[in-house]
Amino acid sequence: MSSESSVLAHHFDDLEQQHEAATLGMWAFLVTELLFFGGLFTGYTVYRWRTPLAFEEASRHLDLWLGTINTGVLLVSSLTMALAVHAAQLSRHRAATMYLLLTVLLGAGFLIIKMVEYGHKFTQGIYPGSIENIHVPPELAAQGVQPNNVALFYSFYFTTTGLHALHMLIGMGLLLSLAVRTARGRLMGEAATRVEITGLYWHFVDIVWIFVFPLYYLIGLT
């Protein structure tokens, strides 16, 4: 079961080549992901540059506390992910399984907090496409801020955080399936590589959030 031949795919010469291919493949995929999110950040940048006051006003309505807590949760999950990779490389099955499950739990915690946050917004009448419930304070309206400019902020907020949450869900699915493998003690070569490249993916999703947090939650602070 755990001999080299059973984990080496037929078209590779050795495990080193297989490891190299998997790692490069994941990095190339993350470059693709970067440009995928890049489109949203470009849109954000253009519109914020046009109507900075509207974006700051909208940002002040986000829940800074929940956002900060979530940032902390994700950073800790990155730590547990790194520990899982380390344990997998040392073939410490139980530790790897535990850290993987811990990462999934932290990811789930993040998503639950995010859902609570979405829920608050919906009850305030702020949801994707809502313009009629947005009231611009008179002093900002006097400076030319219009409700639809504020609404654009929320369009990008919901699209970006929604896509981010989808990426988290996919990552959690991958981590769970890895945890099942490591729990069964299948942690030779190839499986350790899988933990490692899934770790790369997980860190990437965290990094996206590290950009989302200041750009959406902090720009309204003065």
Place this chain on the structure above:
Amino acid sequence: MSLAPLSLHKPNYLSVSNTLRSWLLTTDHKRIAILFLISITFFFFIGGFAAVLMRLELMTPHADVVDKEAYNRLFTIHGVVLIFFFLVPSIPGVLGNFLIPIMIGARDMAFPRLNLASWYLYLIGGIIVLTSILIGGADTGWTFYTPYSSVYSNSAVFTMAVGVFVAGFSSILTGLNFIVTTHTMRAPGMTWFRLPLFIWSHYATALIMILGTPVLAIAVLMVAVERMGVGIFDPALGGDPILFQHLFWFYSHPAVYIMVLPAFGVISELVTCFSRKRIFGYTFVAAASLAIAVLGFLVWGHHMFVSGQSAYASMVFSIISFTIAVPSGIKVLNWTATIYKGRVWLTTPMLYAFGFIGLFTIGGVTGLFLAAMAIDVHVHDTYFVIAHFHYIMVGGTVMAYLGGIHFWWPKMTGRMYPEGWAVFSAILIFVGFNLTFFPQFLVGYLGMPRRYHIYPEEYQALNILSTAGASILGIGYLFPFTYLLWSLRRGPRAESNPWDAAGLEWQTTSPPPTFNFEKTPIVTQEAYAYELVSQEDDLPGRPNPTEGEIPVLDAPPQEDQP
């Protein structure tokens, strides 16, 4: 699957199993290439059929075949299907998938299952687009310009956008596989500068696929989001439609190179083989592919000269667009220099290569006209633009694709195609193509706008010429379709190396075994060692040329075989 089992001693990748399941679940890059071949041929004829209806409508200045609503849907189908479901996956999906592992001496792509997933994503995307056609079609053109597409159009834009989105991920996975395969799967001795130029150009293509396609995906996703009522591009909702154009062209200009760089790779292989010469300036041709991939990302604004973009931005985009002609020019120059004083062997693939070089040059030079701001403002959105990019896409990519399919057909199927018929249809396609699109340069320069089903009377003569050409071209395409199918059962059996070509793919059997080579090859020279090949004087089936004469082959070599 109608591919005939071949009675060779050892099983090859086709004969190893013939159940439907073995095809639909295959991870063999060669079988996936065949799956792509079948499906892109299907979409080619769908997109082509839309073009036939459009040309029929344009035979007269009035609306007599279809009305304006139907016409808008036809050109959208034509563009979306032929760009995203034919041109983008054509050479990479079929020839790239088949050849890249063999050319570098590998047993398969780095990620065989991702490779199959790429085909399924392509197929699912294609089915979604076909569904959108059946539920009414979209009328936005392939460019999906906002806010028309995202707010105002009463057509199946959402469904079609989803189809394009899904197909985009097929393209990304293909690109990912090409990059990782080229980096990690090369046989011993296959150094970067021994790689065939086909590999270099696919590598450059793959870079564009993974860098550009996600931007298209997110742009199309934003259109879909705005169709659900969430403001992003619509000015009424605070957005800016020009943002969509920037995102769209950030992908769609480089996409031109996704479509034409693989064609460059094919032509480099054809020109060297049938001139029996080393490629002139290997390093320049390889570097030009990378230069095109990089510069291609910096020119998108040349599509937006009349979109209210700042004049200074337009100037910069115009200058960089001129710059990108330099690496393209290097390629044309180097192919010409390769042919010059070569021992030219005029087979069907070489005829297509000649067609490509001439037509691509015309398409490229008219592209420079369009990159000049003053001329672009004059001919923007006219048939001049249509003619220009069809010279690149059809005169370029489709010619190279057909040339490549003929060249590697013996390798892929183990059968030779009938040379006489193939030469005849290559000429027919060349004539039909020029008759279709050259008049469009003229009628566009005279001012006929694109995307209309009616036009002023004075443009009719040129439109009739164009429709006549399209009929010839359409019939021309049916010939290879027919005789290539025929050759699967009736064509003479192909040797391992019917062209006496120097590339690694010709050193394994035709068709190759599942793992491509009996044992991993050790590479000691580059793929263009034709000086060595042509020292052995009598090449099979071709006359020994006397000094300075270009021999024209009328007896195809395969007829010498028993």
